[in-house]
Amino acid sequence: MASIDQLITNSIIQMAVAEQEVRLADRINALEESSTLGMTKKARELAAQGHKVISLSVGEPDFKTPQHICEAAKKAIDDGFHGYSPVAGYPDLRKAIADKLKRDNNIDWKPENIVVSTGAKHSLANVLQVLVNPGDEVVIFAPYWVSYSEMVKLAEGTSVILDGAFDNNFKVTAEQFEAAITPKTKVVMFASPNNPTGSVYSEAELRAIGDVVARHENVFVVADEIYEYINFTAEGHFSIGSIPEIKDRVITVNGVAKGHAMTGWRIGFIGAAKWIADGVEKLQGQVTSGTNSIAQKAAVAAFNGPLDDAKKMKEAYQRRRELVVGKLKEIPGFKVNVPDGAFYAFPDISALFGKSDGTTTIHNSDDFCNWLLDQAHVATVAGSGFGAPNCMRISTAAADEQLAEACERIKAAVATLS
Ligand code: PMP
Ligand code: GLU
Numbered sequence: 001m002a003s004i005d006q007l008i009t010n011s012i013i014q015m016a017v018a019e020q021e022v023r024l025a026d027r028i029n030a031l032e033e034s035s036t037l038g039m040t041k042k043a044r045e046l047a048a049q050g051h052k053v054i055s056l057s058v059g060e061p062d063f064k065t066p067q068h069i070c071e072a073a074k075k076a077i078d079d080g081f082h083g084y085s086p087v088a089g090y091p092d093l094r095k096a097i098a099d100k101l102k103r104d105n106n107i108d109w110k111p112e113n114i115v116v117s118t119g120a121k122h123s124l125a126n127v128l129q130v131l132v133n134p135g136d137e138v139v140i141f142a143p144y145w146v147s148y149s150e151m152v153k154l155a156e157g158t159s160v161i162l163d164g165a166f167d168n169n170f171k172v173t174a175e176q177f178e179a180a181i182t183p184k185t186k187v188v189m190f191a192s193p194n195n196p197t198g199s200v201y202s203e204a205e206l207r208a209i210g211d212v213v214a215r216h217e218n219v220f221v222v223a224d225e226i227y228e229y230i231n232f233t234a235e236g237h238f239s240i241g242s243i244p245e246i247k248d249r250v251i252t253v254n255g256v257a258k259g260h261a262m263t264g265w266r267i268g269f270i271g272a273a274k275w276i277a278d279g280v281e282k283l284q285g286q287v288t289s290g291t292n293s294i295a296q297k298a299a300v301a302a303f304n305g306p307l308d309d310a311k312k313m314k315e316a317y318q319r320r321r322e323l324v325v326g327k328l329k330e331i332p333g334f335k336v337n338v339p340d341g342a343f344y345a346f347p348d349i350s351a352l353f354g355k356s357d358g359t360t361t362i363h364n365s366d367d368f369c370n371w372l373l374d375q376a377h378v379a380t381v382a383g384s385g386f387g388a389p390n391c392m393r394i395s396t397a398a399a400d401e402q403l404a405e406a407c408e409r410i411k412a413a414v415a416t417l418s
Helices: 004-023 035-048 067-078 091-105 120-131 147-154 174-180 203-215 244-249 274-287 293-304 308-329 365-376 400-415
Strands: 114-117 137-142 158-163 185-191 220-224 250-255 268-271 392-395
Touching: 035 365, 067 293, 091 114, 091 268, 091 293, 114 120, 114 274, 120 147, 120 185, 120 220, 120 250, 120 268, 120 274, 137 147, 137 174, 147 158, 158 174, 174 203, 203 244, 220 244, 244 250, 268 274, 308 400, 365 392, 365 400
Parallel strands: 137 158, 137 185, 185 220, 220 250
Antiparallel strands: 114 268, 250 268
């Protein structure tokens, strides 16, 4: 039983939380905490207490940024790029991005169509702020990255979530999409390769989605291509923004975080029709100004430079996919799909719901992931935040030995449930 002191302390904490909530703006009270970052914080706290935690929660390359990119950053410091940068990004960076879009994606945008921001996350949030009016519907293909629905809330839009079936590799079909369109639909957004499922939409699937967009002239596409270089399919990456009929209504979002192992540098961008790019520049001019000058110069080297390192990292992720998928398939109760890209496994664990280790009963994926962190010290993320409550996400961006050990720990923990 809790002591009197403990009860008093708990009620003081509750009162403080309640008071904060009254003072915070409604838009922040309505916002969910990012579950990817939330689990990562919990894992760090456990590790600080001396536990041997394997953190497979945050989706972050475990590689260092390639040397030629780091050198460009050092040079930028020495060359004196210390002042404010233009709001939409340095001209050489916007040009390098326009060249990259042409080279890799067959998308023909000029530098004036490019806006550089503080990570692809910032680019996505900017686009929604610029396009979505209160009450507009934003169709989101689920499972989706946790921040999409919350960014839509911040833009006062309404999320319309469409579920990709496990048997269709978690992908939403063009038919599902068309059936969901209403006069209020403003945007459809999805990532390919996908976070959390790793699914890759093929060219044929994207052309079918493009046909639907072509038939609905008020609908815009936000195409999140941040995992572009981590694609294991023979066909490779296709960009929906390269379809000429809808080019003006596709906002291509990408950055350097995943493909170039540059999560901390915080560079993302959009390629879009000029009026949309101008809208984002206007917003950024009032909220953040141009992003970090040194990181921008590093990004020029990333976009103009060789892709050898990106290719090597992709090969490592592909090898780890085999390792993790193989091991997870051995665990009773885990239903595992084979991701075609990115660095996540996303098993369906609903067969474990209702089971117990004698003390804790697992009701849902949040219970399972919290229990796993406590019991096995393996940090993962529940599927609920990704719009897929039957699943859990395991990042495969870690050393092979760590991944093997994590899978063994998960297997041993699951064996204690009945
Ligand atoms: N989109 C998806 C699907 C992601 O997984 C991430 C990773 N955080 C982002 C966007 C944001 O990337 P960045 O680190 O460039 O903000
Ligand atoms: N994209 C990563 C993830 O999904 C980074 C964390 C975040 O920004 O959500 O884990």
